[in-house]
Amino acid sequence: MEPGDSSEEPPLPLALERFQLSEEYGSLLPEPLTELPEPYGPWMEIAHDLPELITSHRLRSRVHQMPHLSTRHLHGRKELHLAHLVLSFITMGYLWQEGEEGTVKVLPQNLAVPFWEVSQALGLPPILSHADIVLANWRRKNPNGPLEIDNLDTIIALPGGESLRGFILVTLLVEKAAVPGFKAIVEAVRAVLQLDEETLHRALQDMAEAIRDMSKALKRMHDHVDPAVFYSVIRIFLSGWKDNPAMPDGLIYEGVSDEPMEYSGGSAAQSTILHAFDELLGIRHSEESAAFLHRMRGYMPPPHRAFVEEIHRAPSLKQLVLSSGDTRLHEAFNQCVSALVDFRSYHITIVTKYISVAAAKAKAGRAEQGTKAGSSIGKPPSALEAKGTGGSHIFCFLKSIRDTTREGMISA
Numbered sequence: 001m002e003p004g005d006s007s008e009e010p011p012l013p014l015a016l017e018r019f020q021l022s023e024e025y026g027s028l029l030p031e032p033l034t035e036l037p038e039p040y041g042p043w044m045e046i047a048h049d050l051p052e053l054i055t056s057h058r059l060r061s062r063v064h065q066m067p068h069l070s071t072r073h074l075h076g077r078k079e080l081h082l083a084h085l086v087l088s089f090i091t092m093g094y095l096w097q098e099g100e101e102g103t104v105k106v107l108p109q110n111l112a113v114p115f116w117e118v119s120q121a122l123g124l125p126p127i128l129s130h131a132d133i134v135l136a137n138w139r140r141k142n143p144n145g146p147l148e149i150d151n152l153d154t155i156i157a158l159p160g161g162e163s164l165r166g167f168i169l170v171t172l173l174v175e176k177a178a179v180p181g182f183k184a185i186v187e188a189v190r191a192v193l194q195l196d197e198e199t200l201h202r203a204l205q206d207m208a209e210a211i212r213d214m215s216k217a218l219k220r221m222h223d224h225v226d227p228a229v230f231y232s233v234i235r236i237f238l239s240g241w242k243d244n245p246a247m248p249d250g251l252i253y254e255g256v257s258d259e260p261m262e263y264s265g266g267s268a269a270q271s272t273i274l275h276a277f278d279e280l281l282g283i284r285h286s287e288e289s290a291a292f293l294h295r296m297r298g299y300m301p302p303p304h305r306a307f308v309e310e311i312h313r314a315p316s317l318k319q320l321v322l323s324s325g326d327t328r329l330h331e332a333f334n335q336c337v338s339a340l341v342d343f344r345s346y347h348i349t350i351v352t353k354y355i356s357v358a359a360a361k362a363k364a365g366r367a368e369q370g371t372k373a374g375s376s377i378g379k380p381p382s383a384l385e386a387k388g389t390g391g392s393h394i395f396c397f398l399k400s401i402r403d404t405t406r407e408g409m410i411s412a
């Protein structure tokens with residue numbers, strides 16, 4: 001097993017390819033593989049049946065019968081990413097099959113050991129992350145067709161049907177809208193190094209446009225995701241075992257360590273692009289919010305994390321804009337910050353609808369139904385009512401991030 005795809009070209013200053021990013025796909029894995037090599041048939045069979053196995057409460061017993069496969073037949077980045085996607089989805093299904101009251105303390109060895117090994121090879125945590133659920137989890141229905149929602153599908157699913165599909169693919173469309181933003185970041189950093197104000201102005205304009213397009217893409221969530229399904233069915237499967245009252249002791253990865261480990265669940269807070277914009281524009285978040293966001297960088301593929309860190313180390317764009325005294329640059333800079341504030345405000349609207357309002361409705365529904373026994377699939381989780389799947393205190397956190405973004409504006 002080896003990560004493969006190691007670049008043979010000499011490193012260039014902030015070239016996207018050095019960071020497994022591209023002008024065509026941004027941080028998305030380009031054309032992900034959809035099948036693993038033949039020895040991994042037992043994983044793929046389970047993965048393709050996950051929604052059905054989980055809702056019929058049979059996944060845990062299927063996992064217990066699964067052979068313990070060696071990871072040494074996995075070669076290259078794409079196979080490893082698919083293996084991580086498959087094993088992370090099986091793990092989330094295994095953990096949450098019986099809802100938040102029926103969790104387990106131990107992930108069995110035949111799942112835990114290969115998942116750990118693949119995670120180590122990729123430098124990803126052994127849990128579902130944004131890199132799995134979105135970046136590596138897409139395919140074109142028509143291979144020659146466009147990267148549009150009608151021509152897209154997920155590779156591996158969890159319960160939640162069309163809403164799950166919509167949630168993943170709309171997030172993918174936000175990542176797609178961000179692609180010109182990556183290119184603009186690289187151009188802006190180069191322009192700062194070369195003190196090229198004309199190029200910097202253009203790059204800032206492109207960046208603001210990319211952020212506005214990301215907000216437009218985010219709005220499509222309404223057309224494709226039912227809040228009740230998101231809240232009551234999907235969300236629990238994205239939840240982790242850190243700062244989660246439903247799994248206070250973390251999880252033992254059998255055969256890896258006898259000590260339980262804690263990992264946060266999947267969240268787009270692990271998406272690279274917003275971290276990159278913040279670093280480039282010199283946005284400074286509060287200590288607590290910054291600490292959470294920095295922790296989320298540990299859930300990015302290491303080359304993407306390295307990209308964000310490299311931008312952090314680059315000379316300050318804001319200083320250059322300030323010292324230039326050029327009002328056009330001031331305006332273009334502020335347009336980026338303002339577009340980022342609007343994205344974050346709109347994201348809060350989405351979170352209010354899909355978590356806060358959905359939680360209130362689910363609670364009212366629970367009270368109405370009394371304490372009916374029955375399937376825990378579709379029974380809304382309560383442990384994370386006020387917390388994100390990443391484990392943050394949602395609204396304090398999101399509003400603080402939005403407000404400190406606004407403070408990043410250059411005043412006239």
Ligand code: HEM
Nearest residue numbers: 171174267268269271274351354388389390391392394401
């Ligand atoms: C139904 C849709 C969504 C919901 C319910 C949602 C929910 C949340 C929550 C609860 C957080 C707090 C961190 C945590 O604990 O996980 C968060 C953070 C974040 N989300 Fe979302 N999210 C959604 C869609 C998206 C999409 C499509 C994106 C774009 C890629 C996105 C980008 C972010 C970012 C960047 C953060 C970190 C805070 C920031 O930098 O502003 N979210 N989200």
